[in-house]
Amino acid sequence: MPTISGRRLPDFIGVGPPRTATTWLHEVLAGHVGLPLDRKETDFFSRRYQMGLDWYLDYFRLSDPSLPMGEFSPMYFMSDDARAQIAYDIPGCRIICSFRDPVARVHSQWRLMVRNAWTKVELAEAVEKHPELRESSRYGHYLGEWIRTFGVDNVLVLFHEDLERDAQAFVDSVCRFIGIASVRVADSPVALARVHPVAVRPKSRRLARHARNLMAFLNDRRYHRLAAQFRQSALWRFAAERGEPFAPVDDATDAALRDRFRLEVEELERLTGRDLSAWKIPRAKRSHASERSAVA
Numbered sequence: 001m002p003t004i005s006g007r008r009l010p011d012f013i014g015v016g017p018p019r020t021a022t023t024w025l026h027e028v029l030a031g032h033v034g035l036p037l038d039r040k041e042t043d044f045f046s047r048r049y050q051m052g053l054d055w056y057l058d059y060f061r062l063s064d065p066s067l068p069m070g071e072f073s074p075m076y077f078m079s080d081d082a083r084a085q086i087a088y089d090i091p092g093c094r095i096i097c098s099f100r101d102p103v104a105r106v107h108s109q110w111r112l113m114v115r116n117a118w119t120k121v122e123l124a125e126a127v128e129k130h131p132e133l134r135e136s137s138r139y140g141h142y143l144g145e146w147i148r149t150f151g152v153d154n155v156l157v158l159f160h161e162d163l164e165r166d167a168q169a170f171v172d173s174v175c176r177f178i179g180i181a182s183v184r185v186a187d188s189p190v191a192l193a194r195v196h197p198v199a200v201r202p203k204s205r206r207l208a209r210h211a212r213n214l215m216a217f218l219n220d221r222r223y224h225r226l227a228a229q230f231r232q233s234a235l236w237r238f239a240a241e242r243g244e245p246f247a248p249v250d251d252a253t254d255a256a257l258r259d260r261f262r263l264e265v266e267e268l269e270r271l272t273g274r275d276l277s278a279w280k281i282p283r284a285k286r287s288h289a290s291e292r293s294a295v296a
Contacts, residue, residue, distance in 0.1 A: 002090050012094040012178045016074025017136040019108040020098040026072045027190040034063025038224035041073040045082035068178045078135040100160035102261040111198040117209035124253045140267020201243030211239035255282035
C-alpha cells in the first residue's frame with residue numbers, strides 16, 4: 001500500500017470523466033473499500049491541493065487498514081494538474097477510467113449544468129461555450145495521458161455499455177483490478193438503479209442557483225452529511241427541479257457532435273482495441289439503416 005511519511009495514501013482513484021457511472025460504482029463499493037468519509041468527490045488533486053495531504057487524508061481516517069482505499073473524482077480526468085499531482089504523491093496508484101457514448105455523456109453533463117444553473121444555453125451552444133464539456137469528451141487524448149503517466153497495467157478502462165449489459169461482470173472487473181473479493185451487485189442498495197438522474201429542468205434558475213450555492217457552502221465547510229440531506233430534501237426538489245422534462249438530443253445536434261468527437265473516439269479505439277463504431281454513426285443514419293434492413 002502506498003505511503004508517504006508513514007501516512008497511508010489511496011491505492012486507486014476513479015478519475016471519470018463525469019456522468020459515466022462513477023457515483024454508481026462508488027455506492028456499490030461502499031463498505032468493501034475505504035472511501036472518503038461522508039462524500040464522494042474530494043476534488044483534492046484538481047482544486048484543493050493547496051489544502052495539503054493532511055486535509056485530504058483526514059477523509060480516510062476511518063478506512064479499514066485491511067482494505068484497499070480510494071476515491072472517485074470524475075473531474076480529475078481532464079485535469080493535467082490532477083494527473084501530475086497524483087503521479088507525484090502516489091506514483092503506483094491504480095487509475096480507473098470509464099467511458100460512455102460521447103453524445104449521451106455530454107448530454108447528461110449538460111443537463112446537470114442546466115439543473116445547477118451553470119448554463120442557460122442549449123446543448124450545441126453549450127459545447128461551444130463551456131470548455132469542460134469539450135475537454136471531458138477528449139477520450140483518446142486524456143486516456144493516452146493517463147496511460148503514459150501510470151503505465152498501461154495500472155489503468156483500467158471501463159465502458160458504460162458493459163455495465164448496462166452485465167452489471168456484475170462490470171463490477172467484478174473493478175474488484176479484480178483493486179484486489180478485493182467480488183462484490184454482489186444485487187446486495188447493493190443501488191443495485192441496478194440510476195444514481196442522481198437529471199430528468200427535468202429547474203423551474204426557476206434563480207432558485208436553482210441559490211440551492212447550488214448552499215450546497216457548495218455546506219461542502220466547502222465539510223458539512224457533507226447536511227449537504228447530502230439537503231440534496232435529498234423537498235426543498236432541493238422545489239428549488240432545482242419542477243421544470244419541463246429535458247428533450248432528447250435532436251438529430252442535427254447528434255450528427256454534429258458525433259462528427260466533432262470522432263477523432264477522440266477513434267483514438268480510444270486504438271488504445272483499447274474496442275470497436276466503438278456505434279459511437280461514430282449519427283442516430284439518424286442508424287435508424288435509416290435499420291429501416292432498410294427491416295424492409296429487405
